[in-house]
Amino acid sequence: MASENRFRFTGVECIKFAVENVDDAVRFATDWGLTPVASVDPEVRIFRSVDGSEVHVAQADEARADRRPVGGGSGMCEVVWGVEDRASLLALAEELGSDRRAEFDAEGVLHSVDDLGINLAFRLAQRRSAVYEATRFNSPGRPDRINRRAPRCEAAKPHEISHLAIGVDDAGQAVQFYLKRLGFIVSDRYANRGVFLRCSPSGNHHHVFFMNAKVPGTRFNHLAFKVRDIHEVIGGGQHLESLGWKTFAGPGRHIISSACFWYFQSPFGGAWEYAADEDVVTTEWESQDFAATSHIFTEWTFGLEKSDGTLKGPISGSKDKTL
Numbered sequence: 001m002a003s004e005n006r007f008r009f010t011g012v013e014c015i016k017f018a019v020e021n022v023d024d025a026v027r028f029a030t031d032w033g034l035t036p037v038a039s040v041d042p043e044v045r046i047f048r049s050v051d052g053s054e055v056h057v058a059q060a061d062e063a064r065a066d067r068r069p070v071g072g073g074s075g076m077c078e079v080v081w082g083v084e085d086r087a088s089l090l091a092l093a094e095e096l097g098s099d100r101r102a103e104f105d106a107e108g109v110l111h112s113v114d115d116l117g118i119n120l121a122f123r124l125a126q127r128r129s130a131v132y133e134a135t136r137f138n139s140p141g142r143p144d145r146i147n148r149r150a151p152r153c154e155a156a157k158p159h160e161i162s163h164l165a166i167g168v169d170d171a172g173q174a175v176q177f178y179l180k181r182l183g184f185i186v187s188d189r190y191a192n193r194g195v196f197l198r199c200s201p202s203g204n205h206h207h208v209f210f211m212n213a214k215v216p217g218t219r220f221n222h223l224a225f226k227v228r229d230i231h232e233v234i235g236g237g238q239h240l241e242s243l244g245w246k247t248f249a250g251p252g253r254h255i256i257s258s259a260c261f262w263y264f265q266s267p268f269g270g271a272w273e274y275a276a277d278e279d280v281v282t283t284e285w286e287s288q289d290f291a292a293t294s295h296i297f298t299e300w301t302f303g304l305e306k307s308d309g310t311l312k313g314p315i316s317g318s319k320d321k322t323l
């Protein structure tokens with residue numbers, strides 16, 4: 001089962017947001033290091049990372065279905081997944097059309113919805129990886145950067161969308177649609193309180209993370225962007241702080257997925273995360289079930305300690321069932 005990728009998914013292509021303050025969101029996305037690109041719709045602002053993965057942002061409007069974020073306020077309105085070929089889009093249309101809307105628009109993008117009411121879209125993948133020079137480190141007994149100073153990084157330029165995190169009432173329930181209908185794969189989980197899914201057998205450790213949120217309901221939690229290395233995580237985070245944006249968590253390193261991270265509060269209804277050195281997996285990867293303790297959130301971090309010395313994790317302890 002894990003070796004299948006029936007719909008030939010490639011990852012998250014685009015997140016469409018609607019927000020209460022577009023000016024703030026535009027300023028944040030620009031400061032984050034994304035590139036503004038021309039949009040045919042003047043009401044929609046488009047930002048692109050290096051590989052072509054995108055964020056769209058427009059003014060939230062309760063009266064319009066396409067501008068009404070899941071969970072209200074500011075947040076995501078649609079998650080666009082990439083697939084490798086048109087045959088996959090047709091297969092998805094047939095699969096999803098059996099019990100829900102599954103409609104192609106004029107651009108050939110398929111639109112549907114998951115079991116939680118999150119709008120989904122599927123398009124031919126447009127992302128193209130840039131090849132970076134490897135970051136070289138001098139380890140004891142293994143020097144790898146000879147007669148060269150280490151690169152400096154004063155701001156981030158994210159390479160790609162890594163993953164999306166969504167807060168829900170019951171993560172174990174929420175993932176069923178993705179496992180059974182789309183063929184996603186569990187990479188790891190915190191009992192049933194947080195489930196890390198990847199959309200393809202080989203590649204990024206997770207593309208979407210469903211977590212039991214502290215606030216009831218379904219809503220955007222955070223969006224992670226992959227940068228080249230720890231230097232860019234730190235350089236990007238320091239740049240954001242210098243511009244007045246507030247840290248949500250970090251810098252630190254996750255135990256699950258191994259990512260070096262720095263999260264910031266954003267005007268998009270949740271946090272944005274710089275991430276580097278995340279696990280890359282194949283069909284050989286063995287998923288684990290981790291105890292949902294606050295300490296599991298990080299191997300190390302700054303600024304998350306509570307007065308009793310434990311760490312403030314993002315996972316609620318409200319549900320503890322097995323899948």
Ligand SMILES: [Fe+2]
Pocket residue numbers: 163165222224273
């Ligand atoms: Fe994350």
